[in-house]
Amino acid sequence: MKRTILKEIANKLKESKTALLYPHVVLDGDTLGSSIALCVALRKLGKTAHILIEDEIPSYLRFLDLNNDYCTYDQHIIDEPDLSIAIDCSDIKRLPLRREKFLSGKSSINLDHHKTNQLFADINYIDEDASATSEIIFNLVKLMDVKLDSEIAEGIYTAIITDTGNFQYTNTTKTTHLIAAELFDIGIDMEKISIEIYQKVRIEQIKISGEIFGNMEMLFNGKANIAFVNQEMLKKTGALMEETEGVISTLRNIIGVEISAFLKEKHNNEIKVGLRSKTYGDVSVIAQKFGGGGHQKAAGCTLNTTIEEAKKLITAEIIAHLEEAEKRVKKTEKQHKI
Amino acid sequence: MKRTILKEIANKLKESKTALLYPHVVLDGDTLGSSIALCVALRKLGKTAHILIEDEIPSYLRFLDLNNDYCTYDQHIIDEPDLSIAIDCSDIKRLPLRREKFLSGKSSINLDHHKTNQLFADINYIDEDASATSEIIFNLVKLMDVKLDSEIAEGIYTAIITDTGNFQYTNTTKTTHLIAAELFDIGIDMEKISIEIYQKVRIEQIKISGEIFGNMEMLFNGKANIAFVNQEMLKKTGALMEETEGVISTLRNIIGVEISAFLKEKHNNEIKVGLRSKTYGDVSVIAQKFGGGGHQKAAGCTLNTTIEEAKKLITAEIIAHLEEAEKRVKKTEKQHKI
Missing domain, CATH: 3.10.310.30 (Diaminopimelate Epimerase; Chain A, domain 1)
Incomplete structure (x- = not known):
């Protein structure tokens, strides 16, 4: 059932031309890592896709978009996108300065793993069993028939480790580790990620x-x-x-x-x-x-x-x-x- | 090649009747978790097996042998064991008070992942690619045809998370995550382990x-x-x-x-x-x-x-x-x- 809905979402993404991605305010590893992974995947399919943000990227996550290729504050970057996609966002209130813009998309999708999600989009896909929203993105990108590359893998991996406290919190499952194993296979610079996230303490x-x-x-x-x-x-x-x-x-x-x-x-x-x-x-x-x-x-x-x-x-x-x-x-x- | 040697070791363990296991001095999660896992596996095969220690078990690892079923300070618990097995021990100097006892075994085995290992036993199996010695134990127990249970899985898991800083250090590999996924399948009380190791700060x-x-x-x-x-x-x-x-x-x-x-x-x-x-x-x-x-x-x-x-x-x-x-x-x- 879940898989059927996710396949429908994948098809919707493949049919779209333009998409704006909405991570929640107060950016964290899951919302940003998941957004980057999906944005890269959409662009690999030739779509025009951007991540619309409203607050600063915390320094420990800057490496995810070092050259400002994906994230933007410019609400006019796409005027009427085919899709508004909320990522890891339990409530539309968590897009305070972007609410109107989000609602102006021709169609909206809500991808999240919070059980308190307010189901505010046209299509809401909530998987409470996912340790991070990036587990959903991992499956979605595959259903979009996009070959995962290092950039996608590093976004997904960053999201998982920040939301599970490095596989330590009890939201970690067998699936989380199987995904991590696949990400290692694709190729992630784990040393870089580890240094960026944990080893830059001032x-x-x-x-x-x-x-x-x-x-x-x-x-x-x-x-x-x-x-x-x-x-x-x-x-x-x-x-x-x-x-x-x-x-x-x-x-x-x-x-x-x-x-x-x-x-x-x-x-x-x-x-x-x-x-x-x-x-x-x-x-x-x-x-x-x-x-x-x-x-x-x-x-x-x-x-x-x-x-x-x-x-x-x-x-x-x-x-x-x-x-x-x-x-x-x-x-x-x-x-x-x- | 490696697998052949490990299979030989598995056979040697199956042929033995009595074994003493030697974790290194200054007990840590890998040496103790690996020893517990192997000790449980040997007993499941009907062997007489004990873990000979010389220093105190640190409080964060006490849960591994809460009822003192496996660890002992008594060097006479088995007088002339068929096997002396050093675990995660790079040098015989790391068995300071147990050196003579170790050498008195009819045959000795050295299972470790440190590249500096001094190869001090009759059979030395060193796998530098293993994130923890417990990855070796994981494979060894399977080759012994022992069905992994929760106790074995928790020993192996404890060893992995303490030696990899929860899958964070660069010794972590795809294999480490695949093993973790299998351990989740067997059933580990991850919440208990996490609380014992990380959430009992004074x-x-x-x-x-x-x-x-x-x-x-x-x-x-x-x-x-x-x-x-x-x-x-x-x-x-x-x-x-x-x-x-x-x-x-x-x-x-x-x-x-x-x-x-x-x-x-x-x-x-x-x-x-x-x-x-x-x-x-x-x-x-x-x-x-x-x-x-x-x-x-x-x-x-x-x-x-x-x-x-x-x-x-x-x-x-x-x-x-x-x-x-x-x-x-x-x-x-x-x-x-x-």
Whole structure:
């Protein structure tokens, strides 16, 4: 069934002449790597295809489009494209400055792996079992009868490793590894990718981590923790906000911690909250209470308030969630006794 | 050819009645995971098999032998075993307290993937292309006609992820991913393994990292760096030496750094040095100058001196190595011009 729909999408792509690809705002490895892979594949079929972005490409992903061959901010690059294709984008709200443009395509497609996807396009293909949207792109490109080359393979590989924490998160499957094996066969410069993504840490990043962990608070008998970064801390250390990306994983990796929250002060009264759980917690529930979304173990939301206030609000929800979870566990234990 | 030798080894194992397995001292994921996998396989064939160790199992690997079913310190557990099997052990010196016992086996086998292996056994099977010794064990167990179960699969998987930095280091190959896919099929509790190995960080570990990076020195225009941990720092933070395991990777991950050194003061006048390179540096050369060994990108040695003196000696060798490498590059560039 899934495969039939994907084949239909492949045919639609083959029939089109022009396509604009829409990665979600706040570019990450999956949304950008998947977009690059699909854009290269479309061009190999002779289509006019571009990736329309609205924010800066983070430095660790610059290598994917080093010569600005694919990504553009120019909304007039194609005026009325045959296809608008959203990639790894759970909600049309994640195309804030590109929403109208997206809707102006003659037809729209939505390729994603988030279970919270809002199905906002004409054709929506959501595969929750895919570790990354790039697993979908991998199959789609094959169904388009495009021979995968190194550039496509590196886009797909980058997407997989960033979304699975290098095959470490539990979204990793047998299929993920089989795809990786095929990508190795096609030829990827794994050393380059690894250096670009993981081995270009600035000393400022090490300094900001020190600041953040110095202020970390443990909650609920060590079952949760919360930390933050504000503009002042960035100024003091010379670090960039994007350099705090790994903090949330480290918070969650602390022994005994089930839920972690990391608050970023983007601007005054704009606090971006990242949430993670280790096993039984469902942080998508917490994020949804503040209008956000995500997966069970990784979710996020934005609060228009101060860091202090946001900390209080998030802390309260985390504790309520953990109390609820513990009650459930006790109830189950009691039932087992009976 | 390789396969023929491995088949011969499989037959030898099947013909034996008793075997003692020897992981190298300073247990890590590959040596222990591989040993567990082979020990389980031997017992499935009805053999008497044990893993003889001489140092403590690090806490992140305790889950592999939670009930002490396989590992033992008792050298008399089998008095004259048919087979002594060294696993992931490049040199018999890495069995310091077990050397005599190893040599007392009626026959000895050496299974390893280090190119520096000293070929100290009756049968030596060294596969430099294997990302971990456990890739060899994976094939060996199959040739023994043992059906892989979850316990064997988890041993092999643990070994692979610890030796490849979760499929990130360049020793990772297509084969590594194909093996991982098969292990997923057999059934591994990836969430458990991931939590045990990566998500049991103590707060003390975060504190010791702060101390270590606070004292880090950059060398040779930022192309190298060196850091250390001494007993005083451990005492101050309450951290354990094994909790500094990840430091060397972080040192190497800093932008522009080609070679990193991390010095651990094990005791007074016993400094264990870890070395890493990013692309062209060959740290095994540096390690060998101090009687150590390893791979091009990961090597180590031990110096019987103070931290201060060891820092000076290692710094000098790193700078000499980088100067040499730069001369080589310039020479090549000149030749290209001609």
